[in-house]
Structure formats: C-alpha cells, structure tokens
Amino acid sequence: MVKACGADVYVQQQGTGKNLLLLHGWGGKCESWAHVLRDLQQDFAMTALDFPGQGGRSSDPPEPWDVSAYAEMTFQVLKELGIARTSIVAHSFGGRVSLVLAAEHPELVDKMVLTGVPGLRVPPTPKQKLRSCLYKGLKALAECGMTRKLLGEERAHSFRCRLQERFGSRDYRALSPEMRKTFSKVVSQDLSGYLERIAAPTLLFWGTKDTAAPLWMGQEMARRIPDAGLVVREAGHFAHEEWYTDFLAVLKYFLSLS
Numbered sequence: 001m002v003k004a005c006g007a008d009v010y011v012q013q014q015g016t017g018k019n020l021l022l023l024h025g026w027g028g029k030c031e032s033w034a035h036v037l038r039d040l041q042q043d044f045a046m047t048a049l050d051f052p053g054q055g056g057r058s059s060d061p062p063e064p065w066d067v068s069a070y071a072e073m074t075f076q077v078l079k080e081l082g083i084a085r086t087s088i089v090a091h092s093f094g095g096r097v098s099l100v101l102a103a104e105h106p107e108l109v110d111k112m113v114l115t116g117v118p119g120l121r122v123p124p125t126p127k128q129k130l131r132s133c134l135y136k137g138l139k140a141l142a143e144c145g146m147t148r149k150l151l152g153e154e155r156a157h158s159f160r161c162r163l164q165e166r167f168g169s170r171d172y173r174a175l176s177p178e179m180r181k182t183f184s185k186v187v188s189q190d191l192s193g194y195l196e197r198i199a200a201p202t203l204l205f206w207g208t209k210d211t212a213a214p215l216w217m218g219q220e221m222a223r224r225i226p227d228a229g230l231v232v233r234e235a236g237h238f239a240h241e242e243w244y245t246d247f248l249a250v251l252k253y254f255l256s257l258s
Contacts (some may be wrong), residue, residue, distance in 0.1 A: 010057035015041030023094025029055030207235030
C-alpha cells in the first residue's frame with residue numbers, strides 16, 4: 001500500500017526488466033491486467049494499481065477528484081516507488097489518466113499503449129440536452145426548501161435518490177454518494193487540450209464497435225498526438241481482451257522499438 005495525495009493506494013508489482021505501468025478502466029483493478037502480468041513478466045518490471053475508490057483495496061479519494069487529480073496521485077505513487085521513467089499500458093479511464101500524466105510529466109513517460117479511451121467532448125444531441133435539463137430541473141425542485149418542508153426530509157431524500165436512479169448511468173448508480181461526485185468530475189473533463197502536449201510515442205488499439213469511446217475518438221487522438229498510430233479491430237470497448245493475441249503481439253513489438 002502506498003500513500004499518495006491523501007489516499008491509500010494498493011499496488012502490485014511483478015516481473016523484471018524495463019518499467020511498465022498498467023492502468024485499469026473505471027471499476028477495474030490490478031487483476032484486470034492478469035494476462036499481461038502473466039505474459040510479460042519475463043521482460044518487464046510491471047506496476048499495477050487499484051485507483052482510489054475502485055478495486056476494493058485502495059481508499060476513496062479524500063475529496064471528489066477529476067482526472068488531473070488521479071494523474072497527480074499516479075505520479076506521486078511512482079515517485080514513492082522510485083520509478084523515474086516508465087512506459088504505460090492503459091484502458092478506458094486509465095487512458096484518461098495517462099493522457100494527463102504524459103502531458104504534465106513528459107520526463108516520466110517513455111511510451112504509451114492506450115485502448116478504448118474516452119475523454120473528448122461529445123456535443124450533446126437534442127434528446128440528451130432535454131434529458132439533462134429535465135434532470136437539473138427536477139433535482140433543483142427536490143433540493144429546494146419548500147419541497148423538503150412539504151414532503152419532509154425523508155421523503156424529499158427518497159425523491160432525490162429516485163431521480164439519481166432514473167437519470168444516472170449504470171456506472172454512476174453503482175457508486176457511493178461521494179464517489180458519484182468524483183465520477184461526475186471525471187466524465188465531464190474534456191482532455192482534448194492535452195493531446196498536442198504529449199511527447200511519448202503512442203499506440204492506440206481501438207474497437208470499431210466501441211460505444212463508450214467511439215472510434216472517432218481514437219482517430220482524433222491519432223491525428224493530434226504528435227507521434228501516434230492507430231490499430232483497429234472489429235470489437236467493442238474491450239478490444240484488447242476480444243483480440244488479446246493481436247493486442248499482445250502489437251504491444252510487445254511496439255515496446256521493443258528503440
């Protein structure tokens with residue numbers, strides 16, 4: 001366990017060789033990379049962690065965090081472990097953190113392999129705008145003093161909870177009230193401004209059917225990160241698992257390049 005930015009962070013280290021940091025997606029944990037930890041342990045000194053508030057072993061963040069806060073926490077963990085430079089393999093939320101980490105600490109990141117990474121602002125559809133306005137209006141009504149007075153605190157609280165269940169995503173609903181604040185900050189942070197600042201060579205491995213991080217996001221990252229390439233497979237959000245043999249081969253080759 002490593003203390004960083006006010007959180008207790010569970011860390012797992014395995015293998016020998018060049019440093020490699022493995023960052024899981026939202027709701028994942030170190031074991032999300034079990035196959036990689038098994039197959040690369042002869043060539044890499046791998047470090048995996050459970051992000052605070054996820055995985056069940058790290059503590060929650062001391063306050064609601066955005067992606068930048070998670071990136072700083074990751075930097076501090078590596079500093080505590082004495083890792084001055086590393087390559088990164090990351091999926092989804094872990095990739096969000098990696099984008100910020102590589103931009104803010106270019107001296108730290110050697111290479112990156114990212115798969116299924118959201119983080120670019122998507123213009124809301126008219127239906128999404130209407131849904132958002134409806135939720136905000138009902139939420140304001142549920143929280144106003146008159147409503148609490150008319151319904152009583154218990155019923156007003158129940159009303160607010162039902163709104164969150166009705167309008168929140170599956171990931172959001174599964175979280176504690178405090179982690180919901182973190183989740184909201186994470187998903188609302190636009191990371192597009194970090195892309196041009198990334199100096200590390202970056203390989204993007206993407207699924208054509210990914211709905212959490214649509215293919216256009218991978219294409220945009222490949223276009224705007226100065227030294228980036230894109231590998232595409234017919235898959236969903238877990239392309240690296242659906243096409244694991246291909247992913248592992250590409251990963252090994254890319255990381256072996258000087």
